[in-house]
Amino acid sequence: MIKRILTALAASIAVAAPASATPTEWTSYELIELVQNNGIAVTVNENCPVNVLGNYEWVGMKRSIHLCPGDEVDPIDHATLRHEVWHAIQHCVNTARGTHNNMPVASIADLNALVDEYLPDEVISYVKRNYNSSQWNIELEANLVEANYSPMELGEIFMQACTARTE
Numbered sequence: 223m224i225k226r227i228l229t230a231l232a233a234s235i236a237v238a239a240p241a242s243a244t245p246t247e248w249t250s251y252e253l254i255e256l257v258q259n260n261g262i263a264v265t266v267n268e269n270c271p272v273n274v275l276g277n278y279e280w281v282g283m284k285r286s287i288h289l290c291p292g293d294e295v296d297p298i299d300h301a302t303l304r305h306e307v308w309h310a311i312q313h314c315v316n317t318a319r320g321t322h323n324n325m326p327v328a329s330i331a332d333l334n335a336l337v338d339e340y341l342p343d344e345v346i347s348y349v350k351r352n353y354n355s356s357q358w359n360i361e362l363e364a365n366l367v368e369a370n371y372s373p374m375e376l377g378e379i380f381m382q383a384c385t386a387r388t389e
Contacts, residue, residue, distance in 0.1 A: 248374035250300045253307060256377050260385055262287055262310055276302040278309035285310065305368040307376050312360055314384035324356050326363040337362050340370070 248256075254264050263286040270290035275298065278287050287306045291299035315327050326333050337346065341362065349361045367376070 248372070248377050250303050250373050253303060253373040253377050253380075256380060257287065257307060257310060260380070261285060264289065266291065275299065276306045278306045278313070280313060285313070300373075301368040304371060304373065304376055305364045307380060308364045308367040308371075309360065311376070311380055311383050312363070314380075318383070324360055326359045328363060330359065333359055333363055333366075336366055340366055 258264050261283075263284075265286065266289045268288065270288065274290055276287065276289045278285070280286070287303075287310065289299065289303060289306070291302075312325075312327055313323060315321075316323050316325050319325075328336065345365050346362065349358055349365065353361050371379075
């Protein structure tokens with residue numbers, strides 16, 4: 223249900239584009255290449271604050287994802303990539319809709335239902351302890367996505383929401 227709701231919402235704002243061949247599976251590396259090839263700089267272990275695994279930021283038209291895996295890349299780092307790519311998708315969706323950048327892709331009602339059903343209480347508590355309340359919805363949504371989407375699924379949504387094409 224979570225994938226259906228979020229994918230449909232992201233796709234609904236996308237520009238219609240012809241479908242072409244897609245790879246059978248993508249790794250995190252291909253997801254990084256996709257976002258980089260579409261104007262989002264990705265840095266690894268550059269200017270990483272203590273205890274930060276990654277972040278998405280933009281200033282005007284300049285967008286970037288900063289990943290901070292440390293010396294070894296582990297499953298948490300792959301999840302962080304998926305999380306930050308979702309923030310990029312949220313940015314694209316909000317730009318297309320003309321809504322504030324702290325709005326999730328899903329409606330608040332749908333998001334609340336998904337959070338209640340799929341996110342563990344410790345994740346919800348972590349978000350509420352560590353983020354400003356204006357960011358709770360986008361952070362909770364990104365936590366849902368990181369746990370439920372593959373790099374390939376996110377790549378497909380990214381292409382629908384953030385580009386005028388599919389691959």
